Amino acid sequence: MDKDKKFFIIFGILVIIIASGLIFYYFMTKESSKEFVVRDKDSFKSGQDYLNYLEQYKQAQSKDTYGGKTPEETLQLFIDALKKGDTELASKYFILSKQGEMENDLKQGIESGGIARLIDYYSNGEIGKTHIDSLNIYRFRILKEKDQPGFRLDLILNESTNVWKIESL
Numbered sequence: 001m002d003k004d005k006k007f008f009i010i011f012g013i014l015v016i017i018i019a020s021g022l023i024f025y026y027f028m029t030k031e032s033s034k035e036f037v038v039r040d041k042d043s044f045k046s047g048q049d050y051l052n053y054l055e056q057y058k059q060a061q062s063k064d065t066y067g068g069k070t071p072e073e074t075l076q077l078f079i080d081a082l083k084k085g086d087t088e089l090a091s092k093y094f095i096l097s098k099q100g101e102m103e104n105d106l107k108q109g110i111e112s113g114g115i116a117r118l119i120d121y122y123s124n125g126e127i128g129k130t131h132i133d134s135l136n137i138y139r140f141r142i143l144k145e146k147d148q149p150g151f152r153l154d155l156i157l158n159e160s161t162n163v164w165k166i167e168s169l
Helices: 003-030 047-063 071-083 087-091 096-112 114-124
Strands: 126-132 137-143 151-158 163-168
Touching: 047 096, 071 087, 071 114, 071 137, 071 151, 071 163, 087 096, 096 114, 096 163, 114 137
Parallel strands: none
Antiparallel strands: 126 137, 137 151, 151 163
């Protein structure tokens, strides 16, 4: 076999290996990229640990049915839970990775009066909605007075259960 043929065969094999790796990476991260934030890479002992973690997260996603069929419905369910003072239920309308953190934050918000202000703004203010097509995010802006700061909530679709979840508040 001459040098040119050897070079093209080796080059072709390398291209196939690299392309396969990129395709594998794309399909492994595609489904979860919107709602899953990877822990620090040092927290995984191996690639298999990461894959196990990802599979557990996907299973949890498929069981997470808290939320509405529309972004507006999820927002209403969230506000209703806050009106009842049920921070545990209200936190379940957030994406999985934020539910624990948000339950604590919502409790603090009740104590500080921030939640009462959010409910007041929602009930008596203006609610604007924007769809960010490139990210499939619905953003709600809740204002009581135009020149005053308000609240912003971003919602994304849990594609496993087709319910809308709050990504940020």
